[in-house]
Amino acid sequence: MQAFEYSCPTKIVCGAHALRKLADELRDHHVEKPLVLTDANLVKLGVTRHATEPLEEAGIPFVTFDAIPPDSSLDVVNEVVRVYLDSGCDGFVALGGGSVIDTGKGAAASISCEGEDFALLQGAEILRGDRPPFFAIPTTAGTGSEVTLVAVVADTAANAKLSYTSYRLVPDVAFLDPALTQSLPPKLTSTTGMDALTHAIEAYTSVQKNPVSDAFATGAIELIARNIFTACETPGDADARTALALGSLMAGAAFSNAMVGIVHAVGHSLGGLCHIPHGQAMMLLLPHCVDWNLAHGVHTGFYGELLRALDPKRYDATAPEGRDAAFAAALHEMNARFHERWSVPTALSELGIDRSMLEKVAHQARYDGAAIYNTEEISEQAALEVLNAAW
Secondary structure, three states, X not given: OOOOOOOOOOEEEEOOOHXXXXXXXXXXXXXXXXXXXXXXXXXXXXXXXXXHHHHHHOOOOOEEEOEOOOOOEXXXXXXXXXXXXXXXXXXXXXXXXXXXXXXXXXXXXXXXXXXXXXXXXXXXXXXXXXXXXXXXXXXXXXXXXXXXXXXXXXXXXXXXXXXXXXXXXXXXXXXXXXXXXXXXXXXXXXXXXXXXXXXXXXXXXXXXXXXXXHHHHHHHHHHHHHHHHHHHHOOOOHHHHHHHHHHHHHHHHHHHHHOOOHHXXXXXXXXXXXXXXXXXXHHHHHHHHHHHHHHOOOOXXXXXXXXXXXXXXXXXXXXXXXXXXXXXXXXXXXXXXXXXXXXXOOOHHHHOOOXXXXXHHHHHHOOOHHHHHOOOOOOHHHHHHXXXXXX
């Protein structure tokens, strides 16, 4: 067994009414005036009230910032820092999807560096100083950002997504409450769920995989596969929603330590250049990237092992030498079901992406940090082959 490190210091509060413990957690971390980060749509839908009502009942003053877009940017991060400092806040509560949580991570990191522009902090473990207390409340079951050391923020001027990696970005507490995701429509439930599935699959096949991340990854795949279609069909199913949220968190814990690979390398580039939502990009690319890996002898055997978690009946019915291919086929079938049942796009052409953009996307993907974690490092030609297959 190769040497490895594993860290997941986030406290997890999971279950119905989990946010009733928010005030106590704030007090335990000596937070007296948090900045609540969210987006305008969640405020409109009343979802943000799940976090603000417990604060009001506990008599904890707070400031709300709800101008975070679906793909947050460096400008938004810097604006959050300004509001935090001007309002005299002493901690963050981020309620939303990956964009909201990553914005909060960026702002907290910038503050720990005495307000330094977040654009100057890109890279791995270059942050310094202690960040303010940070509490993450995901409203989608996909990114896993509530337990990861990664933040991804758009540089709108460069049409690129910048990645930041540091253990100082890991939230202190994550709250998983099924009530927060029950309003998600099937399209968003499916794409965010497939994002989480991608995290788990890529963590299990990464060159940096280890026994602990493998356990989290396989557990996540089983939870997601068992519950994603139920959550789409019956949005109010609290058990399915809780299972998806937990699966997303476990996948996040896995890839935060083992990292990701080709799907994210190409997906980050697609998001930056073509403005495709991250979950949509992950869903669309995942089966084609698995196909590419298998065609080039990459991760063979690992995918077959994961078939047991993804589809145990198919695993039992398939000879060992056919399980890799059966795993890939199962992913294609999942996407086909999402497409047929809920009209979720499963091809780049359906999203209006001009084929002339693919070479530019492939070129940028080659230099994404995730490209180095495949057994075979991703080349520009490899990325282009995947993109053409997905188009």
